[in-house]
Amino acid sequence: MRIAIARAVRQLDAIVGRALGRRRVVVDARTPMNVAILAPIAAALRRDDRVDVVFTAQRPADIAAAIADSDMRFDLRSRAAIRWMSWDQSARAGTISPGDAPCRR
Secondary structure (H helix, E strand, O other), rough: OOOHHHHHHHHHHHHHHHHHOOOEEEEEEEOOOHHHHHHHHHHHHEEEEEOOEEEEOOOOHHHHHHHHHHOOEEEEEEEHOOOOOOOOEEEEOOOOOOOOOOOOO
């Protein structure tokens, strides 16, 4: 019974969040080359007022300069800072290591 109630509450939360909130996209970049590949996609998403785009990296200092050089200002957060946040979509250039995917929805 508690499992069914928890599932129903989660579904209701997701429906309300999607109806009233903005979509959240996390872009995982490991290298400046990843930023160069993914920045145009993130920029296109960011032009939509309904979408928030955040870049993340295991070592944010490695990609901070590449993000600063891009045409648009992107929010950059460490993976630890976003670990327990809920995301609607994730984008990554390259492969995903097991247990390393930042998107959990």
